[in-house]
Amino acid sequence: MTEFGVDVSAEDIIDTLGFFDDWEDRYKYIIDLGKELPALPESARTEQNLVRGCQSQVWLDSSLKQGKMYFGADSDAFIVKGLLAIVLAAYNGKTPTEVNAFDIDAYFNDLSLLSHLSSTRGNGLKSMVERIQAEATEAL
Amino acid sequence: MNHFDVGELRSQFPILQQRVNGQPLVYLDNAATTQKPDSVIDAIANYYRNDNANVHRGAHALSDRATEVFESARQKVAEFISASSKDEVLWTRGTTESINLVASSWGGQNLSAGDRILVSAMEHHANIVPWQMVAEKHGARVEPIPVDADGSINMAAFVSLLDERVKMVAVGHVSNALGSINPVSEIISLAHGVGARVLIDAAQSIAHWPVNVAELNCDFYAFSAHKMFGPTGMGVLYGKRECLESMPPYQGGGEMIETVSFAGTTFNKLPYKFEAGTPNIAGAVGLAAAVEFLQGIDRTAADQHETQLLARAEQELDALGGYQIVGKASQRVAVLSFIGDFAHPQDIGMILDKQGVAVRTGNHCAQPIMDQFGIPGTVRASFSLYNTVEDVDRLIAGLAKAKMFLA
Numbered sequence A: 001m002t003e004f005g006v007d008v009s010a011e012d013i014i015d016t017l018g019f020f021d022d023w024e025d026r027y028k029y030i031i032d033l034g035k036e037l038p039a040l041p042e043s044a045r046t047e048q049n050l051v052r053g054c055q056s057q058v059w060l061d062s063s064l065k066q067g068k069m070y071f072g073a074d075s076d077a078f079i080v081k082g083l084l085a086i087v088l089a090a091y092n093g094k095t096p097t098e099v100n101a102f103d104i105d106a107y108f109n110d111l112s113l114l115s116h117l118s119s120t121r122g123n124g125l126k127s128m129v130e131r132i133q134a135e136a137t138e139a140l
Numbered sequence B: 001m002n003h004f005d006v007g008e009l010r011s012q013f014p015i016l017q018q019r020v021n022g023q024p025l026v027y028l029d030n031a032a033t034t035q036k037p038d039s040v041i042d043a044i045a046n047y048y049r050n051d052n053a054n055v056h057r058g059a060h061a062l063s064d065r066a067t068e069v070f071e072s073a074r075q076k077v078a079e080f081i082s083a084s085s086k087d088e089v090l091w092t093r094g095t096t097e098s099i100n101l102v103a104s105s106w107g108g109q110n111l112s113a114g115d116r117i118l119v120s121a122m123e124h125h126a127n128i129v130p131w132q133m134v135a136e137k138h139g140a141r142v143e144p145i146p147v148d149a150d151g152s153i154n155m156a157a158f159v160s161l162l163d164e165r166v167k168m169v170a171v172g173h174v175s176n177a178l179g180s181i182n183p184v185s186e187i188i189s190l191a192h193g194v195g196a197r198v199l200i201d202a203a204q205s206i207a208h209w210p211v212n213v214a215e216l217n218c219d220f221y222a223f224s225a226h227k228m229f230g231p232t233g234m235g236v237l238y239g240k241r242e243c244l245e246s247m248p249p250y251q252g253g254g255e256m257i258e259t260v261s262f263a264g265t266t267f268n269k270l271p272y273k274f275e276a277g278t279p280n281i282a283g284a285v286g287l288a289a290a291v292e293f294l295q296g297i298d299r300t301a302a303d304q305h306e307t308q309l310l311a312r313a314e315q316e317l318d319a320l321g322g323y324q325i326v327g328k329a330s331q332r333v334a335v336l337s338f339i340g341d342f343a344h345p346q347d348i349g350m351i352l353d354k355q356g357v358a359v360r361t362g363n364h365c366a367q368p369i370m371d372q373f374g375i376p377g378t379v380r381a382s383f384s385l386y387n388t389v390e391d392v393d394r395l396i397a398g399l400a401k402a403k404m405f406l407a
Ligand SMILES: Cc1ncc(COP(=O)(O)O)c(C=O)c1O
Pocket: B031, B032, B093, B094, B095, B096, B097, B124, B126, B127, B172, B174, B175, B176, B201, B203, B204, B224, B226
C-alpha cells in the first residue's frame, strides 16, 4: 500500500501520466493507483463520510495531525478510486493554507483529466474536492 | 412509399458523423435522448429565420404565421397518437412536467385521505415523485406494483392490489432501465374496472411504435419530444376531454385565461387552460418535424431492425462472458441493461467512452428497482433505428476490452 502525498506526490503523477501517450496505458496506471490506495476501514465508511455521486459512491475520511491534513478515501468503482488517489497525492500532508492554495483544476488539466473533475454529478470527485476545501477552510 | 434503409437514415443525422476520442462515434444512449435529423434541425432554424412571433396575439402577419405553424403542430401530434381532438393535446416541457401537471391538477382535485395510487416498482422517478408529493398533501398513499426478477410486472399481484380506494394507476409503457414492455392495455382495463384513472408514461415507447390512445383507452398519456428525434424542452400530455375539462388549471398567467379582473378570473378553453405563458413555439415546430420524420419511415421495419440489433448484442454479450443481462422480460424494446461481475458499471462506461462508445451507466433514475435487484446500477446500451450492426460490434469489442482492463 502506498501513502499518497508522501510516497507518491502530485509531481510524480504528472511525470508518470505525461510519459504515456495512449489512453490504455494512462487508464491502466490510474486503475493501478486505485489499487495502491489503502481501503477505508468499514468504520470510516459512515453516512457522514459519504460523498454522493450520481453513479458511484465516494467516502472521505479526514484528520488533522500537527497542523497537517490527512485524508483517506474510497470508492466502489476502480477508476474513480484511482482518481481519488490522484487527488490525495496533491492534498495529503499539507497545511490547511496549502490545501486551499493548491490549484486542483490546473493539476487535473495538466493530467488531461479535467473532464472527470468538472462533471458535477457523475462521479462524486468534484463533491469530494469541495468537501476537502471546506474542511481546510474550517481548519484554518 | 415508406422504406427502411439504415445507411440512408443515418446520413440524415449530422451528429452521428463525428469522431469521439479518436473513434467514429457509436451512440447507444438513445433512451436518454435521441439525436435529431436534419429535417428537425432545419425546421427549428427556419422557424426562427422566417416565422418567429408570439402566438395567439393576432394583429400582424408574422404572428398569424407563427400561430398557424404552432397549431398545425398540435393537429399533427393529435393525429400521430390518434387523439379524437387536438384540444386533448397539451404542450408541456416534457414527460416530467406532463406527469406533474396531472398529479398536481387532477390529484389535487380527486385525492383524499386513504386513497391509493399504484405505480410499478420499476418506474422512472418522474412517475413516482410527483405522486408522492401530491399524496402527502392529501393523505393518500403511493404503492408499488411488484415487479418480478425478470423485469416484468407481476399481474397477479397487480390485480390483488386493486380496490375502489385506488384512484390512479400510473405505469410506464416501457421501462427505461430494463426495456420491459408492460401490458398496458390489460392494466388499463383492469384499473378502469375499479374506477381508477390511468396515466401511461410513454417516454420510452413513443419512438418505437405507433400509438393509438383512443384504442388504448388510457386517461392520460405523457411523452417527451427529445426521445423521439425532436427538441428538448418540449413534451406532450394527452388527456381525455372529460378529465381535462373538469381539472383546474395547473399554472396561472397569460394565455390560459379568458377574462381577468380583480373581482374574479375566468379560464380559457382547452387546451389553453393548461398553457400559461408564452409557449415553446419552436419546440412545437421541431416536434411536428419529428412526427413527420417518423411518419416517413417504415416503422415495422425499423422495429424489426432494432430487434435484430438487440438479439445480436445479447448473443455476443453472452459469448463474451463476465456480463449478466439485467431484465429479461419476454417483451422488450432494444435496450440492453447489464452488469459486469468484475467492476462497477461506471468503470465499464468510462472504458467504453474512451473507445467512442456512448452508453449510460447508473441507476437510470429508477432507484427502487435497482435496490430490489441489489445492484448499484447497470450499464445500459439503448438502440435506435439509426444504429447499425457495426455499432453492436463496436460495443462488444469495447466490452471485451473493458473486461480485459478491469477483470
Ligand atoms: C420512463 C421515463 N419517464 C420519464 C422520463 C422523464 O422524461 P423527461 O426528462 O424528458 O421529462 C424519462 C426520461 O428519462 C423516462 O425514461
